[in-house]
Amino acid sequence: MHLPKPRGAFSEQLFAALLSxxxxxxxxxxxxxxxxDAALALWCLYELSYRGFEEVDDRxxxxxxxxxxxxxxxxxxxxxLRSRWSGRPxxxxxxxxxFFAAVERHEGPSLARxxxxxxxxxxxxxxxxxxxxxxxxxxxxxxxxxxRLPVAARAALMExxxxxxxxxxPERLHAHLFAEGLAALGLDATEGAYLDxxxxxxxxxxxxxxxxxxxxxxxxxxxxxxxxxEATSSGPCRRMARGLERLALAPEMRAYYEEHVxxxxxxxxxxxxxxxxxxxxxxxxxxxxxxxxxxxxxDLEDRVAHHYLDRWGxxx
Amino acid sequence: MSRPTPDVVLCPGGPMxxxxxxxxxxxxxxxxPTTRPISAVCRCGKSATKPWCDGTHKVIxxxxxx
Numbered sequence: 001m002h003l004p005k006p007r008g009a010f011s012e013q014l015f016a017a018l019l020s021x022x023x024x025x026x027x028x029x030x031x032x033x034x035x036x037d038a039a040l041a042l043w044c045l046y047e048l049s050y051r052g053f054e055e056v057d058d059r060x061x062x063x064x065x066x067x068x069x070x071x072x073x074x075x076x077x078x079x080x081l082r083s084r085w086s087g088r089p090x091x092x093x094x095x096x097x098x099f100f101a102a103v104e105r106h107e108g109p110s111l112a113r114x115x116x117x118x119x120x121x122x123x124x125x126x127x128x129x130x131x132x133x134x135x136x137x138x139x140x141x142x143x144x145x146x147x148r149l150p151v152a153a154r155a156a157l158m159e160x161x162x163x164x165x166x167x168x169x170p171e172r173l174h175a176h177l178f179a180e181g182l183a184a185l186g187l188d189a190t191e192g193a194y195l196d197x198x199x200x201x202x203x204x205x206x207x208x209x210x211x212x213x214x215x216x217x218x219x220x221x222x223x224x225x226x227x228x229x230e231a232t233s234s235g236p237c238r239r240m241a242r243g244l245e246r247l248a249l250a251p252e253m254r255a256y257y258e259e260h261v262x263x264x265x266x267x268x269x270x271x272x273x274x275x276x277x278x279x280x281x282x283x284x285x286x287x288x289x290x291x292x293x294x295x296x297x298x299d300l301e302d303r304v305a306h307h308y309l310d311r312w313g314x315x316x
Numbered sequence: 317m318s319r320p321t322p323d324v325v326l327c328p329g330g331p332m333x334x335x336x337x338x339x340x341x342x343x344x345x346x347x348x349p350t351t352r353p354i355s356a357v358c359r360c361g362k363s364a365t366k367p368w369c370d371g372t373h374k375v376i377x378x379x380x381x382x
Contacts, residue, residue: 097328104374163352234371265369266356269327
């Protein structure tokens with residue numbers, strides 16, 4: 001992957017520091033000019049913990065000056081996400097029932113419904129390019145949470161992840177299925193290929209997952225995010241598959257979404273009942289963050305949907 | 317943690333989770349091998365991908381859910 005174009009003086013100087021290999025220059029950065037400038041910078045700092053950039057020294061991942069910059073950006077992001085959340089709902093009975101009910105109650109605009117019914121092929125391609133930022137890293141952020149969990153939740157998360165990563169068969173690894181879908185559509189399946197045109201809402205959606213995954217303190221949010229993601233996946237993936245079929249677009253991409261209809265009907269049960277519930281039982285102090293992570297997942301997807309529906313002149 | 321974990325889990329209002337490799341026979345007598353570490357078998361009868369769950373139980377009235 002290559003560094004993207006900067007989106008302000010802050011990301012420009014940060015990228016210069018990354019390229020120079022001398023992280024001390026990052027200690028004198030100006031503040032970010034705009035939300036996009038900050039979000040792109042944070043996305044790239046996180047990338048050092050995934051696949052990295054060809055032109056950046058891998059050792060910079062843990063350079064103290066860059067960790068300090070990342071920390072500042074993460075604090076801003078976490079404050080913003082928490083300020084959008086109104087707190088966990090009160091409920092009687094068990095967590096799983098309350099969680100599924102809360103996700104069902106959530107009403108947001110649906111990009112999948114738009115794709116199913118009326119999106120043009122160009123609009124679908126644009127959406128898939130933006131989605132590629134995460135789907136080519138599918139399940140990677142939450143993988144960082146594995147060693148931070150109590151026994152029952154850890155075993156169940158590994159069972160889910162084993163399926164996400166193809167059950168030992170690379171050709172079934174979900175991120176790879178998405179890459180094959182992109183290639184079949186004539187799109188670039190290289191990671192970060194569409195980073196330059198990725199909007200703020202999508203960058204923030206990605207950054208939230210990395211934030212939750214990379215901090216042990218936020219393991220509850222990481223798993224709550226996972227549970228909400230899985231619990232809102234089967235239906236929308238079926239709609240995406242139908243939209244791709246309506247437009248006669250590559251069957252390989254349709255196969256990616258069809259796989260998720262079935263896989264995520266399993267994963268939502270695992271994530272809610274066998275991962276989050278045991279986590280909360282073993283570590284009750286994580287429950288607030290489970291709900292916070294779930295809310296953030298739904299809210300960030302709403303923002304992405306608003307961005308595209310507004311851009312395409314559709315009312316949400 | 318010394319208790320064995322159930323290999324079959326009935327999810328209230330939802331599917332039956334089935335851990336491990338199995339052959340599942342559907343209503344028409346057709347056998348389907350499981351393909352993932354845990355599978356979800358449809359219990360509401362409304363799935364479009366039977367015998368597997370596709371999440372449809374969530375969009376049917378609560379009284380019709382298993």
